[in-house]
Amino acid sequence: MEHxxxxxxxxxxxxxxxxxxxxxxxxxxxxxxxxxxxYDIDLPAARLNEEYGNWLQKQKGVLSDxxxxxxxxxxxxxxxxxxxxxxITPGGLKLMxxxxxxxxxxxxxxxxxxxxxxxxxxxxxxxxxIYSGIAHEIAKICPKAWVINYTNPMSACTxxxxxxxxxxxxxxxxxxxxxxxxxxxxxxxKYLKCPLPPRQEIKVNVLGINHFTxxxxxxxKGRDLLELVKKHINQKNIIRKxxxxxxxxxxxxxxxxxxxxxxxxxxxxxxxxAGDRHLAEFxxxxxxxxxxxxxxxxxxxxxxxxxxxxxxxxxLFKKRILGQEKxxxxxxxxxxxxxxxxxxxxxxxMTNVNxxxxxxxxxxxxxxxxxxxxxxxxxxxxxxKAGRIHDGxxxxxxxxxCNLEMVVNSVLxxxxxxxxxxxxxxxxxxxxxxxxxxxxxEMLNAxxxxxxxx
Numbered sequence: 231m232e233h234x235x236x237x238x239x240x241x242x243x244x245x246x247x248x249x250x251x252x253x254x255x256x257x258x259x260x261x262x263x264x265x266x267x268x269y270d271i272d273l274p275a276a277r278l279n280e281e282y283g284n285w286l287q288k289q290k291g292v293l294s295d296x297x298x299x300x301x302x303x304x305x306x307x308x309x310x311x312x313x314x315x316x317x318i319t320p321g322g323l324k325l326m327x328x329x330x331x332x333x334x335x336x337x338x339x340x341x342x343x344x345x346x347x348x349x350x351x352x353x354x355x356x357x358x359x360i361y362s363g364i365a366h367e368i369a370k371i372c373p374k375a376w377v378i379n380y381t382n383p384m385s386a387c388t389x390x391x392x393x394x395x396x397x398x399x400x401x402x403x404x405x406x407x408x409x410x411x412x413x414x415x416x417x418x419x420k421y422l423k424c425p426l427p428p429r430q431e432i433k434v435n436v437l438g439i440n441h442f443t444x445x446x447x448x449x450x451k452g453r454d455l456l457e458l459v460k461k462h463i464n465q466k467n468i469i470r471k472x473x474x475x476x477x478x479x480x481x482x483x484x485x486x487x488x489x490x491x492x493x494x495x496x497x498x499x500x501x502x503x504a505g506d507r508h509l510a511e512f513x514x515x516x517x518x519x520x521x522x523x524x525x526x527x528x529x530x531x532x533x534x535x536x537x538x539x540x541x542x543x544x545x546l547f548k549k550r551i552l553g554q555e556k557x558x559x560x561x562x563x564x565x566x567x568x569x570x571x572x573x574x575x576x577x578x579x580m581t582n583v584n585x586x587x588x589x590x591x592x593x594x595x596x597x598x599x600x601x602x603x604x605x606x607x608x609x610x611x612x613x614x615k616a617g618r619i620h621d622g623x624x625x626x627x628x629x630x631x632c633n634l635e636m637v638v639n640s641v642l643x644x645x646x647x648x649x650x651x652x653x654x655x656x657x658x659x660x661x662x663x664x665x666x667x668x669x670x671x672e673m674l675n676a677x678x679x680x681x682x683x684x
Contacts, residue, residue, distance in 0.1 A: 234574040236264040239311035239372070241304060241364060242318035243268025244275025246543035248380050249317065251562045253283045253298075258559065259567040260293040261576050268300045269307035276300035278544055285551045291559045304364070308371040313570055316364065316387070317380040320357040321680060323540060327533030328676045329353065336661050336669045339517045341507040341528050344382040345441050346630060347658040350511065351637050352673045354386040355649060356680035358641035361387050365394035376573055378403060378566065379584075384440040385599040386634055388584050392597070393638065401611060402584030402599065404440050408563055410503040413488070417458040418450050429563070434503070436582045436602050437591050437616035438627060441508040443582075443601045445501040446620065459501055463492045474524040483507075483535060487527030490516055498622050507531070513626060514657035575608030585613055593618045598631050629655060646674070646683035 243249060249268070256262065266283065270276040283298030301307050308314065319326065329349040330340055343349035368377060368391075377400040381387045388402040411429035419426045427450055435447040448455040463469055469492050490506040494513075502509050506528050510516040516526050523530055549555040565581055572579040580603055587600045590613035594600055602616040619627050633652040640649035653659055653670050661669065674681055 231261060232576045233261055233263070234571075234576060236262060236312040236570065236574065237310055238264065238266045239307040239314045239375070240266055240268050241307065241314060241316045242270055242381070243279055243300065243307070244270030244272045245279070245317045246275075246540055247317075248315075249279050250282065250547075251564055252315065252566050253279075253286050253296075254559060255562055255564060255567045256296050257286055257289070257292045257294060258561045259571070261571050262567060262574075263295040264297075264312075266296060266298050267307040267311070268298060269302075269304045270300075273300065273302060275544070278547060282547050282551060286559070289557065289559050304367055305371060308368060308375075311372040311375045312574075314368055314372065314375050314377045315380065315566070316361075316377065318360075320353055320360050320381065321677065323533060323536050325356070325677065326353065327537070329673055330533055332669060332672045332676065333658075335672075336665050337519075338658050338661065338669075339520050339523060339530065340658070341510050341517065341523055341530050343511075343531075345384070345386075345508065345511065346633070347511045347656060348653055348669060348673065350383060351633065351649075351652055351656060352677060354383050354634065354637045355641050356677050357381075357383065357386055358390055358638055359680055361390040362394040362642075365391040365398060369395040369398060373397065375399070376570075377401075378569065382441075383634075384584050385601075386638065388586075389599045389634065390638060392586055392599075393642070399611075401604075402440065403564075403566065403569070404582075404584060404601070405564060406441065406504040406508065407434070407436055407443060407445075407582040407601075409486070409505060410434070410445060410501065414448055414450070414455045414458075417455060417462055418453070421458050421461060422450075422453060434582075434603075435616055436503060437619060438503070438601055438623075439594075439599065439630060440584050440601050441504045442512045442627060442630060443503040444620075444623065445503045446617070448501065456501060459495060463495065468492070469496075471525050472527040474521060477524045477527065477529050480529075483529045483531040485527075485529070489527040493526075498620065500620055500623065511658060512630060514660065517658060518660075569606055572606035573609060573611075578605065578607040580605045580614070583611065583613075585611060588613055590614060590616050591619060593624060594628070594631060598635075626657075629657070640683065641681060644683050649674075649683060 268276040277300040280298045280300040333348045379402040384402045391400045411432040415427045434445045486505045491502045583604045590602045603614040605612040636652035
């Protein structure tokens with residue numbers, strides 16, 4: 231069996247989620263071993279993850295050898311790194327909550343608020359100086375490393391690194407397409423009367439931008455799965471109106487009822503590959519008021535929930551370390567270890583990725599970060615040609631490509647008006663121009679630690 235020893239620099243190494251997923255998957259990956267250096271602005275959180283990762287290595291079922299080390303500086307983490315993984319919350323959850331609160335004051339509802347909408351755009355803006363700084367340091371210390379981004383806004387983060395340091399090898403990973411494959415697998419099981427296929431057997435053509443990604447071809451063993459989607463949505467009670475009471479009773483902010491996905495499929499003939507809570511924010515029709523979100527089967531993820539999970543997680547991890555909670559080592563559905571194995575030359579992989587447009591989507595600008603399939607092999611990513619964004623969807627997708635460029639450039643140039651133009655162009659900003667201007671300025675003031683625009 232081929233084997234590679236690598237050093238991973240984890241920026242955001244105090245993460246409560248992605249870091250632990252990676253630790254589990256690395257522990258179950260016999261082809262890779264090495265060191266993971268954890269850097270986070272919250273050093274105690276990184277140190278807890280150091281303890282957790284090294285504890286994990288002693289558990290039953292571990293197949294590889296990894297050492298975790300929390301470090302005080304980003305420079306120390308990056309030295310001699312083969313891979314740089316970035317998973318942060320730009321500005322922190324409290325600032326995210328402030329943006330959501332300001333938008334709501336002006337009648338604008340976000341179901342997520344980390345990619346588009348006023349809160350998403352402001353998150354992009356404060357990410358520019360943060361990610362530009364990270365990019366410059368990577369280019370200086372470990373310029374040959376592969377940079378893997380998990381942070382939202384995915385397209386913006388990946389694009390910012392490419393603008394700041396064009397020579398860096400950077401791509402972004404998102405699991406929304408995996409969920410779409412899993413959904414299509416359930417349709418195959420239901421209508422083809424077969425065992426549930428693994429999602430990896432569901433072959434899809436992916437095209438779009440992150441969280442606004444579409445599938446225009448989907449097959450399993452030669453069977454057209456989009457035909458099954460058509461059949462499915464014509465079944466009784468598959469498409470219906472939901473109530474706030476129903477949604478709140480579920481007590482799960484992440485359940486997807488596919489009502490927006492099905493509505494878009496009916497109107498455009500193409501399957502959205504992101505969950506409804508993301509999809510709703512990219513178009514002007516589904517978040518006209520709070521009740522409209524519930525009508526489409528979507529709950530609104532409150533910042534209080536995010537803060538509660540964030541604050542409660544360390545105690546959970548400490549209980550595991552102390553043996554006060556049962557723990558079973560299992561592999562996640564993420565592909566981080568598979569991507570690294572491909573890039574070091576052990577086993578190639580084809581999967582969806584967020585990557586600069588080199589022509590894989592014909593009618594989107596070169597250099598824009600797009601989401602398509604790509605072939606990963608030794609020190610190489612080769613995007614797979616996906617075709618064109620369909621005519622009806624093109625104006626919707628291009629609107630967000632333009633907005634991302636505007637807000638990024640507004641920060642790089644210190645141009646306040648350019649950022650405002652992006653706010654005016656966002657589909658959730660249905661307020662008056664005066665109210666949008668006031669909201670924009672309130673958000674800028676809340677983000678003044680990161681932004682100084684004239």
